[in-house]
Amino acid sequence: MNFDFIIVGGGAHGCAVAYELARSGAGNIAVIERESIAHEASGGFGKRGVRANGRDLRELPLMREAYELWPSLEEELGGETGYERTGGVYLVEGDARTGHRGLSAIDARVRTQNGLGIPTERWERDRLQQSYPGVSSSVKAAIHTPMDGVSSQEMTTHAYASAARSLGVEFFENTSVTALETDSDGTVLAVHTDKEERLRVRRSVLLANNAGAPALVSHAFGVELPVWTIYPQALLLRAERPANIPMLTAHDSKPLSVKVLPDDVIMLSGGWRGHLPPQARRGATVEENIAGNIQTLETVFPDLGALEILAADASRAETSTVDEIPVIGPVAKNAFVATGWSGHGWALVPSVAKRLSATMCTQRLDSGLDAFSPKRFGAASAPFERGSHA
Numbered sequence: 001m002n003f004d005f006i007i008v009g010g011g012a013h014g015c016a017v018a019y020e021l022a023r024s025g026a027g028n029i030a031v032i033e034r035e036s037i038a039h040e041a042s043g044g045f046g047k048r049g050v051r052a053n054g055r056d057l058r059e060l061p062l063m064r065e066a067y068e069l070w071p072s073l074e075e076e077l078g079g080e081t082g083y084e085r086t087g088g089v090y091l092v093e094g095d096a097r098t099g100h101r102g103l104s105a106i107d108a109r110v111r112t113q114n115g116l117g118i119p120t121e122r123w124e125r126d127r128l129q130q131s132y133p134g135v136s137s138s139v140k141a142a143i144h145t146p147m148d149g150v151s152s153q154e155m156t157t158h159a160y161a162s163a164a165r166s167l168g169v170e171f172f173e174n175t176s177v178t179a180l181e182t183d184s185d186g187t188v189l190a191v192h193t194d195k196e197e198r199l200r201v202r203r204s205v206l207l208a209n210n211a212g213a214p215a216l217v218s219h220a221f222g223v224e225l226p227v228w229t230i231y232p233q234a235l236l237l238r239a240e241r242p243a244n245i246p247m248l249t250a251h252d253s254k255p256l257s258v259k260v261l262p263d264d265v266i267m268l269s270g271g272w273r274g275h276l277p278p279q280a281r282r283g284a285t286v287e288e289n290i291a292g293n294i295q296t297l298e299t300v301f302p303d304l305g306a307l308e309i310l311a312a313d314a315s316r317a318e319t320s321t322v323d324e325i326p327v328i329g330p331v332a333k334n335a336f337v338a339t340g341w342s343g344h345g346w347a348l349v350p351s352v353a354k355r356l357s358a359t360m361c362t363q364r365l366d367s368g369l370d371a372f373s374p375k376r377f378g379a380a381s382a383p384f385e386r387g388s389h390a
Contacts, residue, residue, distance in 0.1 A: 002200040003030045003170075005360060006191050008177050008216070009209030011042035012153060012346060013338050015160035016353035017206055017360070019077070022167035026361050030199060031164070032172045032191065034212070038157040041210055041318040041341070045236060045311060046267040047150040047259055049248045050347040052118040053088045053143060056325050058371040062351045064117040065368075067147050069350035078166075079159030081151050086259075088148030088248035089123070089132075091300065092141045101252050106143060113145070120145050134244045134303035148248050150259050153346055160349075172197075177212075180205065180220040186332040188220070204334040204360045211317040213339040221332045226322040226377055227340045231274035231283030233314040235293060237266040240305025256296045265310065268297055271343070274314020282315040318343055322377075328356060329365065329373035336360060337374065 005021055007014045010033030018031050033039070050070055052063040074081050096102030106122050113120040123142040128135065165171065172193070181190040181198070191199045207213040211229045218224055243266055249258045250270065257270040272293045274283040290312055298304065321327060321340035326348075328338045338356060345352075355366040365373070 001030075001197065002202060003028045004202045005029045005204055005206070006199055006201050007031045007206045007208055008191070009033065009207065009213070010037045010161065010171065010173065011040060011208065011210060012038070012157040012160065012349045013042075013341075013352060014206065014208035015157055015164055016349050017208065017338075017357050018169045019160050019164040019167065020353045020357035021360065022164055022169050024357065024361065026357070027203065029164075029169045030172060031161075031169060032175050032177055032193065032199075034174070034176045034209070036173050037161045037171070038154045040316045041153075041232075042157040042346075043154045044234065044313060044316055046234060046261060047082055047152050048346050049088070049148065049250075049257065049259070049344070050083065050151050051088050051145065051148040051248055051250075051344075052113065053090050053120070053145040053148055054250060055344065057112065057116065058325055059348065060113065060116040060118055061368060062348045062355075065351035066348055070149070070151065073156070073350060074159070077159040077163040079155070079162050081156040081159055083149060083151040083156075085147060085149040086247045087144065087146045088250070089128075089145075090143040090250050090252050091128075091135065091139045092143065092252040093138050094140050096253065099253070103141060106141060110143060118145060119147055131246055132244060132249075134301055136300050136302055139300065143252075150248055156349070177209075177216065180216060180335070182220055182332070186221055186335075188332065188335050201334070204336060204363075206336045206338060206356070206360060207331075208338045210339050210341065211319050213337050214319075217331050217337055221335070223331050223374065225327055225337070225339070225374060227319050227327060229276075229317050230320050230343070231276060231314045231316070232318050232343050233269060233272040233274050233285060233289055233293065233312070235268040235290065235312050236261075236310040237268055237294070237297075238264065238308045238310055239266060240307070241303060243301070243304060245301065251296075251300060254296050254300065255293070256300060258297065258301075266297075266307075268293055270296070283317065285312045285314045326352075326372050327374055328352065328369050329359075329375070331374055
């Protein structure tokens with residue numbers, strides 16, 4: 001079988017790039033997924049943050065674009081995304097005892113985010129209490145970003161996949177990639193699967209299989225990416241008393257991220273991790289980390305009362321990088337990688353997909369992706385002409 005473009009990985013980014021390639025009429029496209037669509041980090045319960053607040057500055061131009069794309073994505077794809085523009089806040093307790101944040105950093109952060117096109121404002125305690133009457137008295141201020149929101153990662157991934165299928169993209173689910181066949185200069189000629197299929201590549205390949213991408217890059221091209229696998233923890237809780245938490249809420253100095261879902265269900269995360277048990281293929285929760293996450297919530301929102309655990313999950317593999325921003329770009333003449341999302345690359349899906357699909361079509365590296373190139377680690381990759389906005 002011959003394809004112009006082959007994408008390895010049926011998560012949000014792989015399905016979104018497939019859709020953008022098909023929408024542009026780029027040619028025959030295949031998506032290969034080891035399990036089923038949205039099986040790993042792009043699936044699971046609840047919703048995730050669509051946020052600029054607290055994000056690495058290098059990601060803010062992409063986030064600014066994503067802000068404009070998210071509201072109309074359901075209509076464009078013809079499927080639900082669960083997107084809501086709730087607004088978002090970062091809670092700040094006081095002057096930092098260690099690190100580089102705290103009250104003294106708020107004005108600089110607000111000014112910088114505004115300068116990069118992200119509407120941001122400082123809330124003092126009295127303004128904060130209007131929206132968060134139950135917040136701890138230790139919280140003195142907040143950074144508010146009115147354009148932040150939430151969306152369902154699983155619904156959005158399936159919406160992209162369905163839209164891609166309707167445009168002729170072929171999906172190979174429950175199929176593993178066993179090898180990339182290359183010629184002497186590293187050009188990918190074909191993708192081999194565990195079904196003994198040889199899928200020939202006419203133009204380019206994208207390795208968007210997240211936790212599986214670094215090994216494929218290493219084996220095929222000898223490039224070692226500084227990326228590793230993590231298992232983020234997420235909880236669903238029900239509080240004894242109503243949660244006055246109206247927005248996507250995080251904390252400046254504590255590992256806390258909170259969203260209130262329908263029926264007053266609290267989704268709780270914030271950087272806590274599970275682990276991979278010996279001989280297991282899926283991650284598992286760690287009891288002390290569940291307890292720590294809940295204790296942090298109780299400290300910041302003491303009026304919630306008793307908390308009932310409805311669900312706890314750390315089964316889905318995610319990847320992190322040494323500088324905590326994604327790795328997006330060429331690793332060989334016609335091979336690209338998209339990995340290392342560090343738990344927050346989700347919100348960038350609509351903007352990254354447009355730019356990455358254009359890069360794959362034109363062989364001109366989109367300037368908006370330049371900061372995320374593997375070259376920043378000294379990783380060898382084919383020379384690319386730097387392009388402009390996709």
